[in-house]
Amino acid sequence: MAYYPKNKIKTNLYTSGNEFIVSNTNGKYIGYYYKLYNGEFFTGNTPNSLNSLKLIPIIEPASDENSETVVLFRPQFLFSPTPQDYKNGEFIRYFIIKRNEPIFIEITKSEYDKYKNQETSVYWRLFKPFSLFWVLTGDINQVAQTNKNITELIEVKENVLGLSLYLKENYTQYYKANP
Numbered sequence: 001m002a003y004y005p006k007n008k009i010k011t012n013l014y015t016s017g018n019e020f021i022v023s024n025t026n027g028k029y030i031g032y033y034y035k036l037y038n039g040e041f042f043t044g045n046t047p048n049s050l051n052s053l054k055l056i057p058i059i060e061p062a063s064d065e066n067s068e069t070v071v072l073f074r075p076q077f078l079f080s081p082t083p084q085d086y087k088n089g090e091f092i093r094y095f096i097i098k099r100n101e102p103i104f105i106e107i108t109k110s111e112y113d114k115y116k117n118q119e120t121s122v123y124w125r126l127f128k129p130f131s132l133f134w135v136l137t138g139d140i141n142q143v144a145q146t147n148k149n150i151t152e153l154i155e156v157k158e159n160v161l162g163l164s165l166y167l168k169e170n171y172t173q174y175y176k177a178n179p
Contacts, residue, residue: 004047008037011046020055029055039101056103079106081136081174089137091174095163096127102162130158136174147171 017030020041032045033055041055085091094112096105105127107115114122115129133150135143148164148171155163167173 004036009047010035018058020057023054023056028058079108086136086176090133090135093132093134094129095132095160096129097160097163099126099128102160102166104160104163104166128158128160130154130160132163134174137176140172140175140177143175144171 011034013033013035015029015031015033017028020029020033021027022029022043029043031043032049033041033043034046034049035041041057042052043049043055044052079093081091092109094107094109096107096112096115097103107129111122112129112131115124115127118124132154135146135150137143148169151164151167151171155161
């Protein structure tokens with residue numbers, strides 16, 4: 001548990017459920033939270049709260065009538081590979097990262113295309129899209145090493161540092177020994 005000076009933290013804040021989702025469950029959060037000086041939010045009244053979890057703000061659309069129409073931020077969903085992906089032994093994962101902080105969201109290919117094409121139906125100025133090749137089958141140690149190497153390469157190439165942590169360094173996610 002880190003120490004934060006009182007002027008670097010706002011404690012005992014409360015949300016009724018329309019402001020945040022919990023980063024590891026993607027469920028809406030209702031309850032007390034605190035905010036750090038760097039803009040991060042966590043469950044609990046203070047940093048001393050037990051089992052504090054990171055919160056991700058829900059982004060609301062701009063209220064200005066002249067602004068772009070944007071899609072509300074939605075909780076992320078895990079996208080499972082298809083049977084054909086397992087036959088191929090690989091698939092491509094699609095993500096966006098918030099441009100001004102390391103908030104990652106896994107998205108569908110169609111959503112990715114909207115960000116890539118800078119469509120006005122998404123808030124493309126706020127998020128940068130990128131994709132990640134992911135191996136599904138083969139020797140488990142080689143799969144893990146390949147996915148790790150590709151993830152680290154994408155982190156540098158796309159400047160999306162923190163992707164490994166977002167993926168919880170689970171480089172065998174979706175792995176199947178005998179598809």
